[in-house]
Amino acid sequence: MTQTDTATLATPADGLPKAKDFTALLRPGLPLGQTPLKSLYKYLVQPDIMSLSAGLPPAATFAFSALQVTARNPTTPMGQDPLGGDRSKDAPDAVHFDIPFTPESGKVVVPGSSTCLLSSLQYCPTEGLQSFHKCVQQHVAKMHSPPYQDWEVTGSVGNTDALDKALGLLTEKGDTLLLEEWTYPAAVDNAHSRGLSLEIIPMDKDGMDPDTLDATLTQWPTERARPKVVYLVPTGQNPTGITMPLERRLALYQLAQKHNLIILEDDPYYFMQYPAYHSPEARTAASVDPLAPKGVNNLIPSFLRLDVDGRVIRMDSFSKVLGPGLRLGWITANAQFCHYLRLHGETTTQSPAGLSQALVTELLTHEWEDAGWIGHVQRIQEHYTEKRDHFLDMVEKHLKGLVDYVAPEAGMFVWLRVLLPQAVLETEGIMDKLFQDLVKAKVLLVPGYFFLGQVDRTLKKDAPYFRTSFAAAHPSLYEPCLAKFGEVLRQYIDA
Numbered sequence: 001m002t003q004t005d006t007a008t009l010a011t012p013a014d015g016l017p018k019a020k021d022f023t024a025l026l027r028p029g030l031p032l033g034q035t036p037l038k039s040l041y042k043y044l045v046q047p048d049i050m051s052l053s054a055g056l057p058p059a060a061t062f063a064f065s066a067l068q069v070t071a072r073n074p075t076t077p078m079g080q081d082p083l084g085g086d087r088s089k090d091a092p093d094a095v096h097f098d099i100p101f102t103p104e105s106g107k108v109v110v111p112g113s114s115t116c117l118l119s120s121l122q123y124c125p126t127e128g129l130q131s132f133h134k135c136v137q138q139h140v141a142k143m144h145s146p147p148y149q150d151w152e153v154t155g156s157v158g159n160t161d162a163l164d165k166a167l168g169l170l171t172e173k174g175d176t177l178l179l180e181e182w183t184y185p186a187a188v189d190n191a192h193s194r195g196l197s198l199e200i201i202p203m204d205k206d207g208m209d210p211d212t213l214d215a216t217l218t219q220w221p222t223e224r225a226r227p228k229v230v231y232l233v234p235t236g237q238n239p240t241g242i243t244m245p246l247e248r249r250l251a252l253y254q255l256a257q258k259h260n261l262i263i264l265e266d267d268p269y270y271f272m273q274y275p276a277y278h279s280p281e282a283r284t285a286a287s288v289d290p291l292a293p294k295g296v297n298n299l300i301p302s303f304l305r306l307d308v309d310g311r312v313i314r315m316d317s318f319s320k321v322l323g324p325g326l327r328l329g330w331i332t333a334n335a336q337f338c339h340y341l342r343l344h345g346e347t348t349t350q351s352p353a354g355l356s357q358a359l360v361t362e363l364l365t366h367e368w369e370d371a372g373w374i375g376h377v378q379r380i381q382e383h384y385t386e387k388r389d390h391f392l393d394m395v396e397k398h399l400k401g402l403v404d405y406v407a408p409e410a411g412m413f414v415w416l417r418v419l420l421p422q423a424v425l426e427t428e429g430i431m432d433k434l435f436q437d438l439v440k441a442k443v444l445l446v447p448g449y450f451f452l453g454q455v456d457r458t459l460k461k462d463a464p465y466f467r468t469s470f471a472a473a474h475p476s477l478y479e480p481c482l483a484k485f486g487e488v489l490r491q492y493i494d495a
């Protein structure tokens with residue numbers, strides 16, 4: 001993630017087509033232009049302008065005058081014992097750097113340009129500080145090479161914010177959002193609060209089922225407005241843990257083309273991709289390198305990478321790889337969409353937090369650089385792979401025959417389907433009772449129906465699923481927790 005001038009950015013754009021015109025899919029009533037005050041920004045950044053215009057707090061009033069940062073060394077393993085080591089301690093060779101108040105004494109700071117405190121504590125352009133913007137732009141070019149010319153990036157306050165902005169761009173009350181049957185609850189609730197109706201499409205082990213999507217849209221009743229947007233979490237899906245294989249991504253992209261859909265690609269787990277799960281025996285066999293991290297070059301292509309039309313709005317977040325409290329991410333989309341997303345940002349979040357941008361940009365461009373970023377991604381991948389493997393070993397040991405699941409190759413989640421006898425599963429309220437019995441046994445799992453892509457989640461209250469996560473829990477909890485789960489399930493069989 002090194003920083004370069006826009007001019008020296010990889011220019012995959014050359015010779016590529018421009019995005020198609022999606023004007024017809026925009027929500028009616030979008031702002032026509034910048035808010036009046038923001039429209040002066042282009043003059044304000046001229047170094048020789050004599051401005052009495054800006055209502056900006058002067059730098060002398062800022063509370064902070066310098067920032068000393070300690071970051072982890074991305075090449076240092078995350079702990080002595082990967083399954084339980086204390087990762088809170090700094091490695092002795094941690095990376096130290098300062099974010100000074102001004103970049104260099106005497107140098108004029110153009111507002112919004114650099115990551116110094118003078119700039120990053122000030123209001124900044126909606127798309128982000130120039131340095132942050134360049135950093136993520138270059139990252140997108142390298143990681144996703146969007147196959148059309150006029151893509152852009154704009155900063156977000158993480159993917160929850162990005163989704164809110166994207167739905168505001170395209171949908172209005174009464175529209176329909178297409179989504180996976182089991183999905184991220186914040187997306188469901190946001191869409192509902194906008195008055196959207198939700199059309200869930202069933203999933204199989206590879207994600208959203210393309211045949212049902214096609215049939216649903218082909219048979220769409222003429223009296224209802226046609227859906228324009230499909231929301232997908234393609235990698236390490238929350239809650240199912242599924243990572244859509246390339247063929248599925250291609251099939252869904254082709255359907256989006258056929259039915260003129262915009263794809264909202266919510267992909268916070270993209271860098272958390274792991275090798276396939278192997279049993280402990282296979283892992284000790286010489287032929288399997290159980291940890292072999294995928295790094296950044298062996299990741300599954302994103303929808304953005306397939307996006308010849310400019311119909312994907314991709315949402316990236318630093319939450320899962322650097323820290324959710326940063327509240328920092330970005331959106332990649334065609335220039336027209338980015339223009340309106342920025343206008344929306346002007347009247348909502350204004351911009352991502354300057355300090356977060358400064359921390360991340362300095363870290364990625366000047367401290368870690370490309371090698372450090374790759375090292376960090378790899379150690380995250382190793383960390384989660386080891387946890388995932390241990391978690392699934394314990395599932396196999398204690399829940400064999402009691403649950404089934406798709407072993408996740410990305411993300412944080414294992415979606416367990418309980419295999420109780422049919423008569424037991426058909427008892428009304430069975431999953432709620434099971435949940436309560438688990439809580440009594442001091443085991444907390446998330447009931448599957450919480451993730452139904454419908455506002456009335458009780459419609460599937462007895463869906464036989466629990467979402468579990470190997471991410472936050474200490475690995476020493478996996479075995480007692482899953483063993484207890486097994487005991488409780490057995491009681492239902494023996495009853």
Ligand SMILES: Cc1ncc(COP(=O)(O)O)c(C=O)c1O
Pocket residue numbers: 157158159160161184233238266268316317318319324329
């Ligand atoms: C699918 C999905 N989207 C978005 C988020 C939130 O991301 P952010 O912290 O960037 O808002 C999460 C997890 O919390 C998630 O699972």
